[in-house]
Amino acid sequence: MISTDDIDRAVAVINEADSLALACHVGPDGDALGSMLALHHLCRAHGKASIASFPEPFVVAPHYTFLPGLDTITKPADFPAAPEVMITFDCGSLDRLGGLATPAQAAGELIVLDHHVSNECYGSINLVDADAAATAVVVRHLAALLGWPLDRDAALCIYTGLVTDTGRFQYSNTTPAVFALAEELARFDLPIAAMTRQLFEEHRFAYMQLVATCLGRAQLDKDLELVATWITADDLRRFDVEIEETEGLIDLIRRAAEAEVSCILKETPEGIRVSLRSISRVDVAAIAHRFGGGGHRYAAGFTTAGTVESVLADISDALREPS
Ligand SMILES: [Mn+2]
Numbered sequence: 001m002i003s004t005d006d007i008d009r010a011v012a013v014i015n016e017a018d019s020l021a022l023a024c025h026v027g028p029d030g031d032a033l034g035s036m037l038a039l040h041h042l043c044r045a046h047g048k049a050s051i052a053s054f055p056e057p058f059v060v061a062p063h064y065t066f067l068p069g070l071d072t073i074t075k076p077a078d079f080p081a082a083p084e085v086m087i088t089f090d091c092g093s094l095d096r097l098g099g100l101a102t103p104a105q106a107a108g109e110l111i112v113l114d115h116h117v118s119n120e121c122y123g124s125i126n127l128v129d130a131d132a133a134a135t136a137v138v139v140r141h142l143a144a145l146l147g148w149p150l151d152r153d154a155a156l157c158i159y160t161g162l163v164t165d166t167g168r169f170q171y172s173n174t175t176p177a178v179f180a181l182a183e184e185l186a187r188f189d190l191p192i193a194a195m196t197r198q199l200f201e202e203h204r205f206a207y208m209q210l211v212a213t214c215l216g217r218a219q220l221d222k223d224l225e226l227v228a229t230w231i232t233a234d235d236l237r238r239f240d241v242e243i244e245e246t247e248g249l250i251d252l253i254r255r256a257a258e259a260e261v262s263c264i265l266k267e268t269p270e271g272i273r274v275s276l277r278s279i280s281r282v283d284v285a286a287i288a289h290r291f292g293g294g295g296h297r298y299a300a301g302f303t304t305a306g307t308v309e310s311v312l313a314d315i316s317d318a319l320r321e322p323s
Helices: 005-015 030-045 094-106 135-146 152-165 178-188 193-202 203-216 232-241 249-253 283-292 306-319
Strands: 021-022 049-053 084-089 108-112 124-126 219-221 227-233 261-268 270-278 294-297 300-306
Touching: 005 049, 005 108, 005 124, 005 135, 021 030, 021 094, 030 049, 030 135, 030 152, 030 203, 049 193, 049 203, 084 094, 094 294, 108 135, 152 178, 152 193, 203 227, 203 232, 219 300, 227 249, 227 306, 249 261, 249 270, 270 283, 270 306, 283 300, 283 306
Parallel strands: 021 049, 021 084, 084 108, 108 124, 227 261
Antiparallel strands: 219 227, 261 270, 270 300, 294 300
16 A cells, blocks of 8 residues: 555655656566656656666566667666666665665655565655556556656556566456556557567577476476476576576466476576465465565565575475475
8 A cells, every 4th residue: 555645745756856767676577667668758758857777787688678768778877876866666675776776875765666565665755555466557556646648658668567567467466457457558559469479478499498408407396386497507608598588487387287386596696596486375475585585475586695406495495384
């Protein structure tokens, strides 16, 4: 729930600001990029100066390259050090902002716009709605309060957040309100089929061969109802695949009928990056939280030191303990 006080202050702060500095979380997904770019478009359409960025590594995953406005975003090195007003999107904690956490802490006002239940409400104004299917839903709401009608570019960006965070309108967060918003957005003559193919279906052949390797080595722990696999730095080199390309792999692993929990571990320069999904019984956000991460009940993640073997053993131990 967002307090009316926070909403009123956010609208006043945005109206009064000369410019807005927008940022989303590291390794941005469709909701993070879509939400940020939607407000970036609306700022431009309504004469509000804005700058938009996300932390290093400054790489957009290939699924999202169709998003309008990507050519207008700014490298994190060129982000203002102490913005007058900064807004973060889909970002549950300061550390998910990487190098942009410093400007966030120096900002005159920090508006946190999100839907993660684990959000640490680190802003001076927190627009965090854990019932919203996507951060993009909160952006739509804010635009209405600002009296900023959507345009096609903003609608396309918001739709991207909505369709990715609901898993193509299939996850349990797919409510009547989600379909109502999708209907509003689809009226902007969006290229639904082309977007769907790029977001969910299209991959380079090299990636499909990496997937074959990952599926081949996947492990099923029948007692824990856990299916797990991993991607090493050597795999990425061998198949010439960027780590951003592997974002959707968890959605393949989680199809295993025997698994309540599914897990992918990826070797990154920052440590082992873990994605967790569950079907019903297990709260993976609680598990991710133990390792310094966060997320949603059925989708969460964290990055930690260790090896694939040691981190997978730690996750198995956490699943064994009654929560
Ligand atoms: Mn999201």
